[in-house]
Amino acid sequence: MKPENRKNEIVKAAAKLFKEKGYSAVTMRDLAKDLGIKASSLYNHISSKQDLLSAIIISLAEEFTAEMETILNSSANSIEKLKRIVSIHVCISSEHSNGMASLNNDWMHLEHQLPYYLKLRSEYEDNFRRIILAGINTGEIKNEQAEVILFSMLSTLRSLYLWIPNKEEVDTASLTNTLSEVLINGIAK
Amino acid sequence: MKPENRKNEIVKAAAKLFKEKGYSAVTMRDLAKDLGIKASSLYNHISSKQDLLSAIIISLAEEFTAEMETILNSSANSIEKLKRIVSIHVCISSEHSNGMASLNNDWMHLEHQLPYYLKLRSEYEDNFRRIILAGINTGEIKNEQAEVILFSMLSTLRSLYLWIPNKEEVDTASLTNTLSEVLINGIAK
DNA sequence: GTCTATATTTTGATAGAC
DNA sequence: GTCTATCAAAATATAGAC
Numbered sequence: 001m002k003p004e005n006r007k008n009e010i011v012k013a014a015a016k017l018f019k020e021k022g023y024s025a026v027t028m029r030d031l032a033k034d035l036g037i038k039a040s041s042l043y044n045h046i047s048s049k050q051d052l053l054s055a056i057i058i059s060l061a062e063e064f065t066a067e068m069e070t071i072l073n074s075s076a077n078s079i080e081k082l083k084r085i086v087s088i089h090v091c092i093s094s095e096h097s098n099g100m101a102s103l104n105n106d107w108m109h110l111e112h113q114l115p116y117y118l119k120l121r122s123e124y125e126d127n128f129r130r131i132i133l134a135g136i137n138t139g140e141i142k143n144e145q146a147e148v149i150l151f152s153m154l155s156t157l158r159s160l161y162l163w164i165p166n167k168e169e170v171d172t173a174s175l176t177n178t179l180s181e182v183l184i185n186g187i188a189k
Numbered sequence: 190m191k192p193e194n195r196k197n198e199i200v201k202a203a204a205k206l207f208k209e210k211g212y213s214a215v216t217m218r219d220l221a222k223d224l225g226i227k228a229s230s231l232y233n234h235i236s237s238k239q240d241l242l243s244a245i246i247i248s249l250a251e252e253f254t255a256e257m258e259t260i261l262n263s264s265a266n267s268i269e270k271l272k273r274i275v276s277i278h279v280c281i282s283s284e285h286s287n288g289m290a291s292l293n294n295d296w297m298h299l300e301h302q303l304p305y306y307l308k309l310r311s312e313y314e315d316n317f318r319r320i321i322l323a324g325i326n327t328g329e330i331k332n333e334q335a336e337v338i339l340f341s342m343l344s345t346l347r348s349l350y351l352w353i354p355n356k357e358e359v360d361t362a363s364l365t366n367t368l369s370e371v372l373i374n375g376i377a378k
Numbered sequence: 379g380t381c382t383a384t385a386t387t388t389t390g391a392t393a394g395a396c
Numbered sequence: 397g398t399c400t401a402t403c404a405a406a407a408t409a410t411a412g413a414c
Contacts, residue, residue, distance in 0.1 A: 381413080382414105386408090387409105389404100391404090393400105393402085
């Protein structure tokens with residue numbers, strides 16, 4: 001077993017605890033106890049608590065960035081692009097439900113990687129906004145305030161981690177369809 | 190000046206800091222420094238850090254409960270009731286933007302008041318769900334999965350505190366209308 | 379109402395044996 | 397790879413002077 005595997009186990013356990021209580025409230029002793037070892041043993045695999053947070057958040061942020069890039073480079077129309085954004089949020093949230101909690105709630109506790117995270121996030125939001133504005137221009141999307149649409153969709157998508165139980169029980173394709181319908185066409189008959 | 194006033198100042202400052210870094214990451218020294226006093230001086234006005242969290246969260250949870258009661262007792266149809274739910278979230282979030290952060294993210298750090306908070310929250314969600322189901326029954330609302338509709342609306346409404354800058358700059362009536370339109374009728378033309 | 383001084387726990391992290 | 401022992405810093409909170 002490579003040391004990488006043990007580190008992954010630790011990161012995974014950390015993400016679970018960070019979701020339950022938040023980064024700051026989880027101690028290295030809590031984490032060690034969850035893994036059945038002593039706190040000092042953790043430091044053979046990681047160099048600091050901060051490293052755990054970075055590992056969890058940055059990999060997810062980069063995954064969203066990569067997926068958004070693919071969508072931008074596609075020839076789909078704006079509504080189709082929005083549906084694909086819904087899809088990547090459903091998929092990533094169901095695969096990494098615990099890590100999404102840190103991405104959403106504990107990013108401010110990043111240290112060295114904070115500027116990089118903020119850059120990725122603001123680029124992601126800018127691209128999301130451009131897709132909405134393009135849809136308004138082509139007449140696909142209502143000319144409501146684009147910022148309200150962006151906020152509403154992003155809020156729902158970012159909260160998915162709280163709602164998706166775990167990947168075994170989720171039909172991601174079906175959830176993506178229902179959620180897209182609700183977000184794009186509304187709920188009124 | 191009654192001691193109540195000084196306590197309110199402390200609670201207000203605490204809510205601001207809790208929003209920035211979360212309850213667990215804010216120390217009593219941070220809070221004292223923000224108020225220009227020493228940490229020990231805080232204890233003449235409050236009995237513990239935990240008290241601050243309870244004061245912030247429980248008063249907001251009770252406010253939502255009271256407003257929901259009013260909506261339930263009204264004779265409005267389901268769509269109108271949903272619009273009024275949007276309205277109370279916009280109003281409370283613009284009045285108490287900082288406190289909403291604790292309500293959403295730090296409720297798990299409540300101690301004595303945790304069961305009470307959980308009761309209020311689950312009753313609120315039950316009432317919200319019943320309004321949606323009633324609307325589906327009367328044909329006002331599409332027969333999508335009610336849980337997806339509930340999740341989507343609640344996620345957006347709960348995130349308002351992140352998005353509303355401050356009450357001076359927000360036209361709550363206008364935001365309520367735009368947000369209701371987006372949530373209820375969707376964004377597709 | 380705020381201060382200084384301090385008690386008590388808990389925290390992240392290191393050193394070195396096995 | 398995990399342990400015991402330990403450190404240094406930081407945490408919540410109290411006591412008592414002013």
